[in-house]
Amino acid sequence: MGIFDLFRRNREAADEVKAAPSRPAPSPLTSTDAAWLWQLIGAPASDAGTLQVTVNEETAMNCTAVRAAVQAIAEAVGQLPLVTYKRGEDGAKDRATDHPIYSVLRNRVSEIHSAQWFKEQLTRDALLYGNGYALINRSGDYVELWRLSPAAVTVELDQITWAPVYKVRHGDNRETIYQPSEIFHLMGPSLNGYSGASPIQQGKGAIELAMLLEEHGKALFRNRARPDGLFSLETSNKEATTANRDGLKTALAGRNNYSALIGVGIAKYIPISFTSVDSQFLELRRFSVTEIARLFRVPPHMLFDLERGTWANTSEMGAEFLTYSLRPWLARWENEVAMKLFSEAERDTYFAEFLADDLTRMDIAARADAYGKLITARVLNPNEARARENLPPYADGKAFVNPNTTSSTSPDNRNNDGLPGNA
Structure with missing residues (x-):
């Protein structure tokens, strides 16, 4: 065999080598894999008469309390408008409708996804996995954001710069490395400082208790378990x-x-009647809802646990949800937008901010009273108050005047001594 034959043989062997998949290929299921199959889909498996549940980021959404907590925050973030502003010299801020980021954050983030869907989905990813990722695609002034599955992203620290490096595994098992400026990273509470910790894994015990109680309730009334x-x-x-x-x-x-x-x-x-232990079943279920509310820092009434909710404190609970549950996530969004979507030269002039007024809207009588006081104190003009109620402006509505006082623009009728003259 000549040297050229050796080269050709090595070349053919190299062509036959394929990239190893990042995940092992699943093997065919057999009858002995029944327990593994039940665990995979998150269904309870019987082991010596005991109930078992699998808790992960996907099966946790089958727990109604977890779903309510996640959706309460994610849907609230998704529905709030994220507006791009430009700072003025006198401290005022104006909507920067001419900036390309304005349309991205307000209308749509890509050709197929709206801004509302993107904000809700990334917040949901961060609540379940601890991290929400999106690829930033730039082409001149054109910017679009594409959501990445949290399970396909690995964050590591560069050994030289100590900056986070994002390894993204694509559907064809191809792995691409991205720099921090290329990835929009909505990070939840973190233990290491560069990657968020999954609340589902941290609160696995509380979620498992809630799911086990649900399974116990189903077993209790299904097929006459008792x-x-x-x-x-x-x-x-x-x-x-x-x-x-x-x-x-x-x-x-x-x-x-x-x-x-x-x-x-x-x-x-x-x-056979229920014992005192059985009568505590509902109390345990209420306790599990409270535990999940603590996990996501959501008031229990947002999970429809209205045991302590009254007509008098409902509005206060809504303000509590905005202050302690929602504000931290809104701040994470605003800071990540400032860091990743605006250039260093633009950060002193442009910024993005959520409009959270809709979450604290009062009834029409209370709003009218508040607008009246703000207009009287010259904090708002009538047209600004009408804009908040989605009403069109009217002529001379931009003036900051106190409607409770009168003033005349005509010259005062006074004599030379400065005293009022006789008509």
Whole structure:
């Protein structure tokens, strides 16, 4: 074999080598994989009569309390407008409608996704996985944002610059490395400073308790998991006992509580009532909802736990949700936009800010009273108050005047001594 044959053989061998997948390929399932399959889909598996649940970022959304907490924050962030402003010399701020980022954050982030969907989805990713990622695609002044699956992104620190490096695994198992300026990273509370920690994993015990209580409740009322009572048998004959058992099983399986249960040797029926331990089941479920509310820092009433909610404190609870639950996420959004979407030269002039007024809107009577006081104090002019109510402006509505006082623009009728003259 000549040297050229050796080169050709090595080349053919190299062409046959394919990139190893980042994840092992799944093997065909067999009958012995039943337990693994139940775990994969998050369904309970029976192990010596015990209930088991699988808690991860996907199955946790099957828990109604977790879903309510996540959606309360994500949907609130998604519906709030994120407006781009330009700072004025006198400290005023004007909407920068001519800046390309204005349309991205206000209308749509890409050709197929709206800004509302993007804000809600990235916030949901950060609430479940601890991180929400998006690829920043730039072409001159044109900017678009494409959401990345948190499971496909790995964050590492560069050993020289100590800056975060983002390794993104694409659908064809191709891995691409991106720099911080190329990735929009909405990071939740972090333990290491460069990657958010998953609340689902940190609060796994509380979520597992809630899911186990739900499974226990389903098992309690499904297929009569708790017997209604005991049948006392007078006979010790094995065949008679088996016949009675089969007859009772058939009657109960038919869900006909009025069926006549006829058996040989049945002496009496002893009903079974719930014990004091069973009566605490609902209390445990309420406690699990409160634990999940603590995990996401959401007021319990946002999870529809209205045990302590009244007509008097509902508005105060709404303000509490905005201050302690929503504000930290809004600040994370605003700071990440400033760091990643504006250039260093633009940060002193342009900024993005959420309009959260809709979350604290009062009834029409309270709003009218507040607008009246703000106009009287010359904090707002009438047209600004009308704009907040989505009403068109009117002529001379830009003047900051106190409607409770009168003034005349005509010359004052005074004599040469400065005293009022006679008409």
